[in-house]
Amino acid sequence: MKLSIVQFTPIFGDKQENLRRIHAHSERIDADVIVFPELCTTGYFFQNKEESRFHAETPDGEAVHFFRSMAHNHDAMVVAGFAEKDGDKVYNSAMIISPGEPLRIYRKTHLFYKERHCFDDGDTGFFVVKHHRHDARIGTMICYDWRFPESARVLGLKGADVIVCPSNLVTNVWHIAMPARALENKVYVAVPNRAGEEIRGTEGEKVKFTGRSVIYSYNGSEMAKAGDEADEILTVEIDPLATRDKSFNALNDIFRDRRPEMYAK
Ligand code: ACM
Numbered sequence: 001m002k003l004s005i006v007q008f009t010p011i012f013g014d015k016q017e018n019l020r021r022i023h024a025h026s027e028r029i030d031a032d033v034i035v036f037p038e039l040c041t042t043g044y045f046f047q048n049k050e051e052s053r054f055h056a057e058t059p060d061g062e063a064v065h066f067f068r069s070m071a072h073n074h075d076a077m078v079v080a081g082f083a084e085k086d087g088d089k090v091y092n093s094a095m096i097i098s099p100g101e102p103l104r105i106y107r108k109t110h111l112f113y114k115e116r117h118c119f120d121d122g123d124t125g126f127f128v129v130k131h132h133r134h135d136a137r138i139g140t141m142i143c144y145d146w147r148f149p150e151s152a153r154v155l156g157l158k159g160a161d162v163i164v165c166p167s168n169l170v171t172n173v174w175h176i177a178m179p180a181r182a183l184e185n186k187v188y189v190a191v192p193n194r195a196g197e198e199i200r201g202t203e204g205e206k207v208k209f210t211g212r213s214v215i216y217s218y219n220g221s222e223m224a225k226a227g228d229e230a231d232e233i234l235t236v237e238i239d240p241l242a243t244r245d246k247s248f249n250a251l252n253d254i255f256r257d258r259r260p261e262m263y264a265k
């Protein structure tokens with residue numbers, strides 16, 4: 001089974017150009033699961049709720065139609081971050097779309113920095129989606145969710161073989177934690193990050209995105225890694241069934257050995 005992630009640089013507020021770039025990248029991909037970064041259709045650094053609502057879309061909007069058609073054309077599961085509007089709420093969301101399957105949407109649980117001014121707290125919780133052709137279960141979290149080991153743990157306990165994490169990361173410290181999430185849950189972890197920078201607001205505040213997208217194997221090792229600036233597509237062959245046996249010797253199993261009764265605060 002082939003998994004691809006796409007690193008690229010969206011232009012803030014220019015959805016048509018971003019969709020054009022995403023489409024051009026997708027033309028070069030042949031994979032069963034294709035994952036794009038957080039907020040990949042709009043760019044990231046919204047300044048307030050009015051602005052994020054203006055750019056956000058409902059699930060019957062252009063972005064979902066666009067990625068549904070990509071999923072159909074590639075016969076692939078596609079995961080892509082977008083700004084989602086639902087009534088008076090706006091979420092930092094990821095769509096999970098497979099051909100012929102109902103749309104699933106994950107809404108980011110842990111909001112980072114000024115996202116708090118622009119988005120509502122995600123209310124979907126973490127869940128796992130079965131691949132439409134392969135025996136594979138994909139769980140989604142978004143960017144800053146990585147700082148909370150509970151995010152990946154819950155996805156692991158719910159049966160994820162692969163955790164995908166559409167991201168707009170602004171540091172490099174996550175390279176310490178994400179491989180640990182892979183190892184301690186024995187799951188693949190795929191992190192499509194974006195590159196470039198955005199300068200926004202009256203003070204001209206700059207955020208710089210750090211690229212270096214990675215796919216980690218379930219032992220925490222790097223299977224593929226991008227550079228920090230250029231657009232890149234990373235594709236690896238994965239074996240989802242290899243993640244299911246959580247034992248690592250005759251007596252230890254990382255999920256069966258858990259003792260939740262000892263973890264109460
Ligand atoms: C982030 O959550 N976009 C850092």
